[in-house]
Amino acid sequence: MSNTPTTASLNLTTGEVRPDPDPAPFAEVLAEHMGGRVHDVASAELHQLLNSVARHGKKGSLALLVVVEPPKGSVEGGPLSVAMSTILKAPKGETPASTYYLDHDGRPSRRDPRQPGLFDDDAAPEDRQARLRAVLAGAGVDLDEVDGLAAALDGAGFRQQ
Numbered sequence: 001m002s003n004t005p006t007t008a009s010l011n012l013t014t015g016e017v018r019p020d021p022d023p024a025p026f027a028e029v030l031a032e033h034m035g036g037r038v039h040d041v042a043s044a045e046l047h048q049l050l051n052s053v054a055r056h057g058k059k060g061s062l063a064l065l066v067v068v069e070p071p072k073g074s075v076e077g078g079p080l081s082v083a084m085s086t087i088l089k090a091p092k093g094e095t096p097a098s099t100y101y102l103d104h105d106g107r108p109s110r111r112d113p114r115q116p117g118l119f120d121d122d123a124a125p126e127d128r129q130a131r132l133r134a135v136l137a138g139a140g141v142d143l144d145e146v147d148g149l150a151a152a153l154d155g156a157g158f159r160q161q
Contacts, residue, residue, distance in 0.1 A: 030064070030084070038064075038084045045088045058091035 007020045031039045042064060049060050069081040100108040136146050 033082065033084050038086070042086050045086050045090075049088060049090045052090040052092070056091040056093055060088075060090045062089075063087040 008017050009020060010017050030042070033039070042062070045062055049062050053060050063086065065085050065087060067083045069083075071078040071081070098110070100110060101112050101114075103109045103113050133143060133146065137143060
């Protein structure tokens with residue numbers, strides 16, 4: 001039995017009082033509408049919403065919009081156009097900002113153009129090697145060990161480029 005209050009209508013011609021029929025269960029109408037496609041979309045979007053809220057810790061919403069239109073000319077008893085759609089507002093993660101520098105041509109670059117790279121392709125091999133030795137020395141690496149490692153890599157077929 002429905003929790004809807006009982007209402008009745010009066011036929012003014014016959015004087016007959018008839019109770020209004022119980023409304024169709026909304027869940028059944030939703031499940032049948034468009035072969036269940038709107039129900040399936042709403043189910044998938046609810047799943048997406050729940051996961052998104054749990055992941056990002058922010059609120060979201062899912063609304064079902066039902067639009068009913070009478071036919072043109074509004075003939076009583078005529079067919080009704082019923083459209084249903086969902087409106088999903090799921091929280092999204094914030095994309096963190098990144099730091100960029102402008103190169104000498106004014107283009108964005110992730111590298112600071114004022115700081116030379118350790119392995120710049122345009123540097124001479126001896127300059128790259130000198131920078132590498134300076135970095136390793138600054139890190140407390142014994143340079144004799146670096147030379148031994150370089151010789152071992154050369155012997156294994158790895159060459160500096």
